Amino acid sequence: MGFLELQNITKIYPNGTKAVDETSLNIDNGEFVVFVGPSGCGKSTLLRMIAGLEDITSGKISLDGNLINNIDPSERDVAMVFQNYALYPHMSVFNNMSYGLKNRGISKDEINNKVNDVAKLLEIDQLLSRKPSMLSGGQRQRVAMGRAIVRNPKIFLFDEPLSNLDAKLRNQMRLEIKKLQRQMGVTSIFVTHDQTEAMTLGDRIVVINNGVVEQVGTPKDIYSKPKTKFVAEFIGSPQMNLFQSKIENGLAKISDIQIKLNNTLNIEDACVGIRPDDILISDKGEYSSLANLVEYLGSDMIIYSSIGGQEFSCKLSSKINLKAGDIFKFDISPSTVHIFDNVTGYRA
Amino acid sequence: MIIPVWIIFASSTHSSLFINTNGLQFFLGDNFVENYSRVLFKKSGFFKEITAFKMFFNSFVMAIGIATLSVVTSLMAAYGLVYFKIKYATIIFWLIFITLLVPLELRIMPSYIIMSKLNLVNTFAGLILPISASAIATFFFRQFYKSIPDELLEAAKLDGTSSWRFFIDFLVPLSKTMIAAVFIFMFVFGYNQYLWPLIMTTSEQYWTVVMGLKTMYGSISDRFAFVIMSMIPPVIIIVFLQKLFIQGIFQSK
Numbered sequence: 001m002g003f004l005e006l007q008n009i010t011k012i013y014p015n016g017t018k019a020v021d022e023t024s025l026n027i028d029n030g031e032f033v034v035f036v037g038p039s040g041c042g043k044s045t046l047l048r049m050i051a052g053l054e055d056i057t058s059g060k061i062s063l064d065g066n067l068i069n070n071i072d073p074s075e076r077d078v079a080m081v082f083q084n085y086a087l088y089p090h091m092s093v094f095n096n097m098s099y100g101l102k103n104r105g106i107s108k109d110e111i112n113n114k115v116n117d118v119a120k121l122l123e124i125d126q127l128l129s130r131k132p133s134m135l136s137g138g139q140r141q142r143v144a145m146g147r148a149i150v151r152n153p154k155i156f157l158f159d160e161p162l163s164n165l166d167a168k169l170r171n172q173m174r175l176e177i178k179k180l181q182r183q184m185g186v187t188s189i190f191v192t193h194d195q196t197e198a199m200t201l202g203d204r205i206v207v208i209n210n211g212v213v214e215q216v217g218t219p220k221d222i223y224s225k226p227k228t229k230f231v232a233e234f235i236g237s238p239q240m241n242l243f244q245s246k247i248e249n250g251l252a253k254i255s256d257i258q259i260k261l262n263n264t265l266n267i268e269d270a271c272v273g274i275r276p277d278d279i280l281i282s283d284k285g286e287y288s289s290l291a292n293l294v295e296y297l298g299s300d301m302i303i304y305s306s307i308g309g310q311e312f313s314c315k316l317s318s319k320i321n322l323k324a325g326d327i328f329k330f331d332i333s334p335s336t337v338h339i340f341d342n343v344t345g346y347r348a
Numbered sequence: 349m350i351i352p353v354w355i356i357f358a359s360s361t362h363s364s365l366f367i368n369t370n371g372l373q374f375f376l377g378d379n380f381v382e383n384y385s386r387v388l389f390k391k392s393g394f395f396k397e398i399t400a401f402k403m404f405f406n407s408f409v410m411a412i413g414i415a416t417l418s419v420v421t422s423l424m425a426a427y428g429l430v431y432f433k434i435k436y437a438t439i440i441f442w443l444i445f446i447t448l449l450v451p452l453e454l455r456i457m458p459s460y461i462i463m464s465k466l467n468l469v470n471t472f473a474g475l476i477l478p479i480s481a482s483a484i485a486t487f488f489f490r491q492f493y494k495s496i497p498d499e500l501l502e503a504a505k506l507d508g509t510s511s512w513r514f515f516i517d518f519l520v521p522l523s524k525t526m527i528a529a530v531f532i533f534m535f536v537f538g539y540n541q542y543l544w545p546l547i548m549t550t551s552e553q554y555w556t557v558v559m560g561l562k563t564m565y566g567s568i569s570d571r572f573a574f575v576i577m578s579m580i581p582p583v584i585i586i587v588f589l590q591k592l593f594i595q596g597i598f599q600s601k
Contacts, residue, residue: 051502051506052506053502053506073502073505074505074507074509075508078506079506080506082499082502082503084497084499086499086500088500088504088518099504099507099509100507103507103509103513104508147503151507
């Protein structure tokens, strides 16, 4: 039995849209779980149901052994960091952080101590008397987190909190969130549509698509053994190359090239997935193709090419000398090939 | 616009005799204190029961009452319409809004009958209550509340706020600028009321400044002094709240 337990959670909006479909999930105490998926997949809805901001159509949510389906959000002992921070614009940083404590009837001295401690931890102790409009994006983010931390909740919920920051700050805050979570050991759920964030932050990742959980696992599991075609495509950057193919007795045919697999599968309508960095360029390579376009990224470069009209990309060190229009040779190791059944969408 | 006002002011500081013989004046005279104190404290009206000072007091109470009650009622009405899951909130809102089409003059008889049945003729309550709900102010507040992001309410909910506390701790301070604007608007509206107080009051004790303007009999410089003084209360309110208004604009964002 997990710390936070979701049992067959379903959410159907009044207009008939099914946002979340029969989702079950167990989250352990102290775990950092990331919900990831494209926008509109139901990940935020799921988070908001855990927070109590959204009614549950059917299913059970329990936290620390107590059913919390019908418990008021403020009594669930959860804290949330919102996408646009939702700081109270008319209150100082101190009041923003202390408002929840005040509503719980905590004494003034204790509030002062708690807020000051958390402010020091987040390095915002100089800003306590300022209004949110006088803060930068990163500072607002810290205040929003401070407001959550100060309440000492059982669970932190993050609803895409980094999407409003610029790239540099985002990386910095990402690291900081991870560090803080480790330090405090509070169970956290983080919602994002950015797979890099998901991979770097999560102890476990929950990939959601169309209201259905596609796969739950460690970042490594998900990257190396995607369970469905959707997960394969969604996780990893650049995206995994998917080729339509026919597999006969362990031999995958992609138009005129053939890849010998490590098995003896027979699939009529198959999809062969190869990560761009698993395409190994070498002069002695078995296959060859024309580089249509080369994208230079500093340490790496990405080559866009096609096999029999099916486009693919490969990622390699930019030390290799290759220009658009060149013919290159490459190898594919059978152990790095992912096979999906196009009919079911599942990994074969 | 300033020049006519100045001429009236300058003329009001001369004696009546001087104006009658020399016409309107552009420069200040030396009867300022004498004229103004006489106007303020002289008994006037048909029965000589009321002083200009009392009229100012009456007008001020009425205008403040109307402005305050309008702000309170429309703030709360808008809160109910926007934040509570009322089934026909939009229809109710438009019903309230339609009352804009019905001017006070049209409902003046029924309003009078209600007030007289409640024994509120010749009271401040009678002067204030029937004009202390404003559809336009409700409209302003409603639109403003709708522009407040939902996350704010959600964050507040997680912080354990009740619906009453959310109103007091969030909506009221956030709509400070809007409150100042509505207050100014309703104050001037209340101060300028003429027909309603005329009907609602039979005792001269409840006369207001605007009624007094019409019935002021006296020398020409007295009337000028009265006109000048009648402009002061709205100006004070506007100047005072303007500060708040501008402050609010810079603070909230």
